[in-house]
Amino acid sequence: MASRNILVVDDEIGIRELLQDILLDEGFQVTLAENAQAARDARLKQRPDVVLLDIWMPDCDGISLLKEWGNAGLLTMPVVMMSGHGTIDTAVEATRIGAFDFLEKPIALQKLLKTVNAALKHAENLPKTEMNLSSFGKSLVINELKQRLEQVANTKNSLLLIGKKGGSVEICAHFLHNKDTPWLGLTEYEKLATAPLELLQQAQDGVIYIDEVSALNKTEQKGLQLLLVKAEKYQVRVVCASSLSLPQLAEKAEFDNVLLQSLSQSTLKVPALNDHREDIPDLATAMANLLVETTGAPYKSFDTAALNALRNADWPGDLAELEAVVQNLMLSSLEEKITLADVTRVLEQFSSSPENQALKLQSSPVNLTLPLREARDDFERFYFQHHMAVISNNMSKLAEISGLERTHLYRKLKQLGIKIKG
Secondary structure: OOOOOEEEEEEOOHHHHHHHHHHOOOOOOEEEOOOOHHHHHHHHHHOOOOOEEOOOOOOOHHHHHHHHHHHHOOOOOOEEEOOOOOOOHHHHHHHHHOOOOOEOOOOHHHHHHHHHHHHHHOOOOOOOOOHHHOOOOHHHHHHHHHHHHHHOOOOOOOOOEEEEOOOOOHHHHHHHHOOOOEEEHHHHHHHHOOOOOHHHHOOOOOEEEEOOOOOHHHHHHHHHHHHHHHHHHHOOEEEEEEEEEEEEEHHHHOOOHHHHHHHHHOEEEEHHHHHHHHHHHHHHHHHHHHHHHOOOOOOOOOOOOHHHHHHOOOOOHHHHHHHHHHHHHHHOOOOOOHHHHHHHHHHHHOOOOHHHHHHHHHOOOOOOOOOHHHHHHHHHHHHHHHHHHOOOOOOHHHHHHHHHHHHHHHHHHHOOOOOOOO
């Protein structure tokens, strides 16, 4: 087994070197950082197994850095705080934020090794890095979204989230999910019609998430209504998502009015990415960091001009499109830093010239004189063919953008007569 890597962050060179000598003698690999910025870089490039983090540093204190990692979804390794004049209050605050333990200087050899080994054992149970609302930035729009979700989280109310496909609706739903409780994400809806109470039993004390409630047929809508009525008995929160206007569907008799009234008791509109562009630099950085964490891709940072270009771009595909662009940039850029030229090159692959856009609109196959079902099939065929062209037939990405489970997606494409190119 490869030796574990310990990142030691302290502005005092004597302490750094002392800890390094001790840990090297015990067979660990050791990375040293003299300040918060060096620690940030080392965290992403080395992906340490444990971090020993000094609280008092000149550029950024350890508590602030701990919060930063937590908010960015990067607190996936145990962090042991160190201080020469720590207080109980500081230790409690660090633990609340997510620190594993607290060591007071001068650190005894046996205490250091015992704590590091305990932290390594604890690391096996830590969550993997993933996108969450903490990664979404600090704009007024996102802060208000978090506040409203926190209010809902304090209840057991069901919730209707209204937002674009490919956006952050499911991430908002996960915000309402408590750790160590069931999460049942429905993308195949037949069980709503045939066994709604069985779904409640499976998700008892947890969350049932329905990714596109507007796609339910009449029988499935009746099952969902029963689900909502019985949810409190099973301590289940039902979270539904819709990218379409349910009142408009109800007016056309395509959506049950009773169900609409039930869902309307608690609704929340999820802002599109274009509504909070100022957060795009933070989001792009978080996505790049996530790619490094989950795939082992080489770490690359963005220069300021590159981040500004991403912020000023248009994002019709919302979060999924930004993620695809960031992944492309991380994998195709040749230097360690992603530049404006890189962003321009990749964005051109995701967009069309005004002439091509006009041609697409003119050649749209949706004939509004057709019966509704046939017109819907035409639109879905156009929708899937458009996105398949944009993402080069990446089925995983298409499933994410469309909000369909892979099996359902393949069945839908076959039904529409769309061939999947290799």
